[in-house]
Amino acid sequence: MTAPVGEHTGEPIAYMQRTRSYYTALGYAPYQWAAFPTVAFARAPRITTVRLVLITTAARFDRSLGDQGPGAVYNAGAKFYSVYRVPIDPPPDLRISHIAYDRIHTTAADPNTWLPVKALQSAVARGAIGSLARDVIGLPTDRSQRATQERDAPAALAACRELQADVALLVPNCPVCHQSVSLVSRHLEAHGVPTVVMGCARDIVEHVGVARFLFSDFPLGNSAGKPFDEESQRDTLARALALFETATGPRTTAVSPQRWDADAAWKSDYLNIDAIPADELARRRAEFARQKAVAQRVRDGAR
Numbered sequence: 001m002t003a004p005v006g007e008h009t010g011e012p013i014a015y016m017q018r019t020r021s022y023y024t025a026l027g028y029a030p031y032q033w034a035a036f037p038t039v040a041f042a043r044a045p046r047i048t049t050v051r052l053v054l055i056t057t058a059a060r061f062d063r064s065l066g067d068q069g070p071g072a073v074y075n076a077g078a079k080f081y082s083v084y085r086v087p088i089d090p091p092p093d094l095r096i097s098h099i100a101y102d103r104i105h106t107t108a109a110d111p112n113t114w115l116p117v118k119a120l121q122s123a124v125a126r127g128a129i130g131s132l133a134r135d136v137i138g139l140p141t142d143r144s145q146r147a148t149q150e151r152d153a154p155a156a157l158a159a160c161r162e163l164q165a166d167v168a169l170l171v172p173n174c175p176v177c178h179q180s181v182s183l184v185s186r187h188l189e190a191h192g193v194p195t196v197v198m199g200c201a202r203d204i205v206e207h208v209g210v211a212r213f214l215f216s217d218f219p220l221g222n223s224a225g226k227p228f229d230e231e232s233q234r235d236t237l238a239r240a241l242a243l244f245e246t247a248t249g250p251r252t253t254a255v256s257p258q259r260w261d262a263d264a265a266w267k268s269d270y271l272n273i274d275a276i277p278a279d280e281l282a283r284r285r286a287e288f289a290r291q292k293a294v295a296q297r298v299r300d301g302a303r
Contacts, residue, residue: 012202012217013267015175022271026285034145034179039209039250040186044167044194047244053133053165055156055184057141057177058094058115060086068097070109076295081142081302083155085135085163091117092136099141099174101221105266110227114173119224119237128241133163139170139184141177148180153187160193167194167244171223175201182208189250198240199223202253209251212243216256219266225258232258 020030044050061068065078078098086092094115096108112118117136123129137159142148160168168188170181178201185195189211197205198214200223205213216223216236225233236256243254260266268275276284 015201040189041250042194044244050166055137055170061093068095072097076291084138102219105219106221113222116224178204212247213253214240
């Protein structure tokens with residue numbers, strides 16, 4: 001048996017390969033991830049002078065939609081299919097129960113690991129950023145690349161312009177989130193808005209191709225730093241912000257030196273088809289079909 005890429009090593013998880021094997025085992029056709037030969041690159045002003053907007057794939061909390069709290073199982077009923085805006089102050093209650101983050105190694109108990117509002121506000125107070133846009137932009141996680149490019153990316157650009165944002169920081173969570181924010185990042189760069197993607201799925205972001213990317217080798221759901229670790233969160237944000245000025249061209253990837261733990265054994269768990277017994281795989285197949293039907297009802301209702 002061949003160990004998945006990244007297992008017990010310093011190599012990142014190969015999420016495209018891992019998800020392809022997993023969903024093929026569930027009975028679905030292999031997903032074709034987005035890739036582009038060229039990448040736009042917009043020059044950024046000095047970060048201390050800019051107004052920054054945060055773009056997230058987290059969803060607004062709605063208690064009527066079932067469990068969305070720490071440790072919640074995947075909740076397709078909490079998905080959304082249109083770009084939204086919510087005031088950044090006070091920090092909004094945004095959750096990630098609707099997406100496939102790493103539920104084995106992440107409980108989603110600390111929202112600062114996927115929504116770096118407090119770290120950004122602290123950066124403004126220190127003078128590291130000029131100011132923050134008054135709203136956070138919420139971006140749907142959509143497997144349809146066409147919908148992301150033709151519907152969500154223009155809507156995100158319009159929101160950036162309405163908020164008079166000079167630069168955008170995009171923070172994904174699940175594998176498809178990383179593709180969605182990368183597609184939107186490309187659109188913003190092509191229209192003159194410099195961006196940084198800060199995420200945990202290196203292969204997906206680099207496969208799509210973005211201008212600037214801060215990679216943290218953490219379980220999905222921790223793109224903004226380790227939970228309940230303010231130093232980790234501050235350092236992660238600082239490295240992302242630095243890319244606005246230090247990147248000299250597109251496809252710039254900076255790698256955070258932080259590590260989740262000493263032996264990286266966590267990398268063997270996420271959607272590892274070789275480690276899932278047949279009866280558990282059958283249960284997941286049925287549950288995925290059920291959640292897919294729920295998501296379709298949500299999508300239909302959003303049209």
